[in-house]
Amino acid sequence: MRNKTLLRVVAVVSTLATALFAAGDGKKGPDWDHHTGKIPFVIGYENGMAEAKFSGKPAMLFFTTTWCVWCKKLAGESFVDDSVVKDLMPFVPVLVDGDKEGKWVAKYKIQGYPNIRFLNARGEVVESVTGYVATDEFRKTIASAVQKVGEVKYTSDYQKIADASTKLAGALQQKQYPEALTAIGDIEKANHQGPELTRARKARSEIEGLAANAFAEAEALVKSDPQKAAELFGKIESDFKGLETAKKAGAQSRKLAAKSS
Numbered sequence: 143m144r145n146k147t148l149l150r151v152v153a154v155v156s157t158l159a160t161a162l163f164a165a166g167d168g169k170k171g172p173d174w175d176h177h178t179g180k181i182p183f184v185i186g187y188e189n190g191m192a193e194a195k196f197s198g199k200p201a202m203l204f205f206t207t208t209w210c211v212w213c214k215k216l217a218g219e220s221f222v223d224d225s226v227v228k229d230l231m232p233f234v235p236v237l238v239d240g241d242k243e244g245k246w247v248a249k250y251k252i253q254g255y256p257n258i259r260f261l262n263a264r265g266e267v268v269e270s271v272t273g274y275v276a277t278d279e280f281r282k283t284i285a286s287a288v289q290k291v292g293e294v295k296y297t298s299d300y301q302k303i304a305d306a307s308t309k310l311a312g313a314l315q316q317k318q319y320p321e322a323l324t325a326i327g328d329i330e331k332a333n334h335q336g337p338e339l340t341r342a343r344k345a346r347s348e349i350e351g352l353a354a355n356a357f358a359e360a361e362a363l364v365k366s367d368p369q370k371a372a373e374l375f376g377k378i379e380s381d382f383k384g385l386e387t388a389k390k391a392g393a394q395s396r397k398l399a400a401k402s403s
Contacts, residue, residue, distance in 0.1 A: 176214045176217060178221060180221060182235060182337040183236065185239075187236060187243050190235075190237075191236070196299065196300060196334065198296045199234045200291050201260075202258065203261065204237050205238045205256065206255050206256050207239065212255065216274050216280075220275075226281060229285070233287075257271070257272055257273075258271035269283050269284075269290060299334070302332060303329055304338075306326075306329045306332075306338075306342075307325070307338045309325040313325060319385075320382075320383040322349060323383075323385065326345055326346050330343075353385050353387040354387055356377075357378055357390065359374070360378065368398050371398060372398035375394045376392070
């Protein structure tokens with residue numbers, strides 16, 4: 143029973159880091175579910191440019207509409223591709239609603255959708271995509287944009303968040319939850335309402351869920367096999383140090399150990 147419990151936890155965790163760090167920023171709403179894929183888009187031109195200014199990253203503007211079929215096709219192919227997700231990391235991806243943000247549609251001379259503009263740090267267009275393109279072609283354009291943008295220099299405030307986010311991703315992949323929770327705390331302390339904070343909070347929730355599930359299954363063993371239950375409680379205490387569930391598990395482990403002595 144205990145081994146099955148741990149295997150279930152490991153199975154869930156094996157995809158946790160990938161799922162969290164490829165997910166969007168959690169604010170896109172149902173209208174954009176089929177337009178964003180795994181890309182952490184900031185919704186709205188002004189929101190996106192504010193995020194670019196805060197981070198020091200250049201922006202990628204994705205002009206679309208809720209009814210654009212070719213936009214959904216592009217997103218369904220390219221925006222779910224893990225290579226594209228990685229390629230776009232130097233940029234702040236910004237979704238611009240062509241039906242509601244006409245000012246920016248006019249500024250960038252957008253005619254038809256989808257339309258994508260890659261900007262440099264000065265806000266100048268360095269590359270563009272007009273209409274639907276296949277993933278391979280899209281990746282070539284991204285590579286060209288990256289080359290034209292050159293070195294990206296993060297702001298000092300964003301650098302702290304970026305460093306903590308990198309530590310969080312590595313800790314999740316290694317199943318090092320105490321380290322992951324420390325990184326989450328660092329991101330939360332920065333108090334910046336960006337996609338990194340949303341992902342950090344989601345990571346905390348997922349870790350808490352894993353700990354709660356393991357705790358519940360350990361509790362189920364208390365009467366039938368208190369020794370195994372105590373061992374599992376002890377593992378929960380060490381694996382999820384920093385959570386209230388870990389403290390409870392430690393207390394239960396010691397309680398069971400005292401009864402058996």
